[in-house]
Amino acid sequence: MPRIAYFGPQGTFTEQAARAFDEHADLVPLSTIPEVVAALRAGAADFACVPIENSVEGSVSATMDTLAADDPVVAVGEHVLPIRFSLLTRPGTAAADITTVASHPHALAQVRDWLGKNLPGARQLASTSTAAAAVGVLDGEFDAAITAPVASAHYPLTVLASDLADEGDAVTRFLLLAPPGTVTEPTGSDRTSVIVVVSHRPGELAAMLTEFALRGLNLSRIESRPLRARFGEYRFYLDFDGHVSEARVGDALAALHRRSQDVRFLGSYPKADGSASVAVPGSQDTDYEASAAWLAALRRREQE
Known part of the structure; x- marks a missing residue:
């Protein structure tokens, strides 16, 4: 069975996502996202499962920073998980007894309204994960924890409330990471992810985006993170539709490599929603093949 390291401990949404990728895998919970990716890089795991973004709270900065540092890893799959929370307490605890409630900051933010209405006097405390909050309840550190539903199967706690979410359609996207050199076969419904450091000159960001527009590539996500050693840079x-095996994608990546300070390939993988990655007329592989053949013939005639 493959070993999948995931952001734990047991009972997190990341565990649910890891099981969705492979329900028969040997799951290895680790305490932080850098530890999860480090296990993959060291060969202690075959894959790693990490959260990358939430529809309410945005990107997971720990994942983004970890992907940009040290040896490269690549994404080979994504899973989008609807997010609903449970409120866990020690047996015998009533809502009126709760003075502290803990969870990961992203989780607390997604049930802020519910807590304000139902536990207005409870102090909200941050923990390293939703499951770590459950452990804190067991240890008497907190009165209650906001957790993933799966946590109730791992910890002897009482579910005081369930199906909690201020936003009914909240989701979190997770990536399945593999060692570099692992590239999935194209499916026609693919996403490619990269990290780009552009030159620090006027117009460079616009020029980078133009490389995608010229090739008919649909950008589904663009975010920035500061370079730690270079303030202001x-x-x-970037996430965009298409697979690295396609001519339009390869051509765009080559252009980025020519004009950027650094390009890190984060993988091409099937999209969770299964939507087609359609190449517009003029950017299909056959169009690139035809133009290359025309240019080759032109160069031959010039040499004659």
Whole structure:
């Protein structure tokens, strides 16, 4: 069975996502996202499962920073998980007894309204993960924890409330990471992710985006994170439709490599929603083949 390291401990949404990728895998919970990716890089795991973005709270900065540092890893799959929370307490605890409630900051933000209405006097405390909050309840550190539903199967706690979410359609996207050199076969419904550091000159960001527009590539996500050693400069995280095996994608990546300070390939992988990655007329592989054949013939005639 493959070993999948994931952001734990047991009972997190990341565990649910890891099981969705492979329900028969040997799951290895680790305490932080850098530890999860480090296990993959060291060969202690075959894959790693990490959260990358939430529809309410945005990107997971720990994942973004970890992907940009040290040896490269590549995404080979994504999973989008609807997010609903449970409120866990020690047996015998009533809502009126709760003075502290803990969870990961992203989780607390997604049930802020519910807590304000139902536990207005409870102090909200941050923990390293939703499951770590459950452990804190067991240890008497907190009165209650906001957790993933799966946590109730791992910890002897009482579910005081369930199906909690201020936003009914909240989701979190997770990536399945593999060692570099692992590239999935194209499916026609693919996403490619890269990190780009553009040159620190006027117009460079616009020029980078133009490389995608010229090839008919649909950008689904663009975000920036600061370069730690160079204040005022940023790396850009880009997700776009298409697979690295396609001519239009390869041509765009080659152009970025020519004009950027650094390009890190984060993988091409099937999209969770299964939507087609359609190449517009003029950017299909056959169009590139035809133009290359025309140019080759032109160069031959010039040499004659």
